[in-house]
Amino acid sequence: MLEFRVATDPGSPDKPNEDAFAILPTLAVVADGATSPPHLGDGCFHGPAWYAQTLVGFVAAAHLSRPAAEPTDLLAEAIERTTQAHSGTCDISHPGSPSATVAMLTLSPDGIARWLVLGDCTLVADAGPDLLVVSDDRLSNTSHAERAAVKEPGVASDSAEYARRIDALVLAQRAHRNRPGGFWVAATDPQAGSESLTGSMAADAVGRRAALFTDGASRIVDLYGIHSWPTALKVLDSAGPCDLLRQLRTAETRDQVADSFPRVKMRDDATALLCNWSDDA
Numbered sequence: 001m002l003e004f005r006v007a008t009d010p011g012s013p014d015k016p017n018e019d020a021f022a023i024l025p026t027l028a029v030v031a032d033g034a035t036s037p038p039h040l041g042d043g044c045f046h047g048p049a050w051y052a053q054t055l056v057g058f059v060a061a062a063h064l065s066r067p068a069a070e071p072t073d074l075l076a077e078a079i080e081r082t083t084q085a086h087s088g089t090c091d092i093s094h095p096g097s098p099s100a101t102v103a104m105l106t107l108s109p110d111g112i113a114r115w116l117v118l119g120d121c122t123l124v125a126d127a128g129p130d131l132l133v134v135s136d137d138r139l140s141n142t143s144h145a146e147r148a149a150v151k152e153p154g155v156a157s158d159s160a161e162y163a164r165r166i167d168a169l170v171l172a173q174r175a176h177r178n179r180p181g182g183f184w185v186a187a188t189d190p191q192a193g194s195e196s197l198t199g200s201m202a203a204d205a206v207g208r209r210a211a212l213f214t215d216g217a218s219r220i221v222d223l224y225g226i227h228s229w230p231t232a233l234k235v236l237d238s239a240g241p242c243d244l245l246r247q248l249r250t251a252e253t254r255d256q257v258a259d260s261f262p263r264v265k266m267r268d269d270a271t272a273l274l275c276n277w278s279d280d281a
């Protein structure tokens with residue numbers, strides 16, 4: 001028997017949740033739409049929430065029409081169809097055209113799970129004796145100076161100087177986006193599908209689990225250290241994804257000034273999805 005559990009929470013009550021997910025009996029996918037300062041423009045009137053939701057919808061549609069297709073091909077097709085969906089109304093050649101990071105799991109009848117990670121979403125899975133943890137850190141390997149400037153202590157997050165530093169970071173990252181040697185995200189270039197990190201594992205063992213996180217949710221481990229990956233997976237499986245996200249928000253509320261954990265966004269949209277192969281008995 002296969003169980004899926006998912007929770008998603010917007011980082012701000014005033015803004016749309018730019019995380020999205022889709023689940024079918026043989027597919028789970030999460031996407032995290034990228035935000036950029038509105039005055040820098042993105043050539044699109046739909047926005048990142050639309051992009052992420054449309055993308056996961058097309059991933060699901062591609063999987064339905066081609067159940068045996070590899071996750072890289074599903075993502076490439078979804079990028080192409082999402083781009084087509086706004087090519088008539090928006091400037092899809094804009095360097096800041098809406099984009100998303102992605103994590104995906106597909107399940108085949110032979111008991112093999114195939115996974116894909118593109119950008120800073122994270123896959124965590126019982127893949128045998130060890131826990132498999134996959135995230136794509138190519139973005140964090142670009143724009144070092146601009147990121148360090150944003151995280152520098154002493155610059156208030158509501159100051160003009162901070163806003164200027166954020167702009168500089170976004171523009172520096174755009175120059176590396178979907179370029180060889182830079183980082184890859186789902187945007188307008190289907191090649192991002194084949195630039196994803198991928199793998200497969202046996203997935204039919206009872207008690208085996210896999211989880212997908214957007215970076216707003218994986219922070220509970222990789223930024224705050226409140227959980228290790230094994231304990232985060234345990235909370236997902238026992239108390240559930242809502243409980244894990246509540247723990248995350250509690251920690252962030254206690255750390256309003258971001259002194260303890262310097263970060264660009266105080267609270268980000270957060271999504272955690274668990275796929276659990278449970279006992280039929």
Ligand SMILES: [Zn+2]
Binds near residue numbers: 043044046047086090
């Ligand atoms: Zn658009």
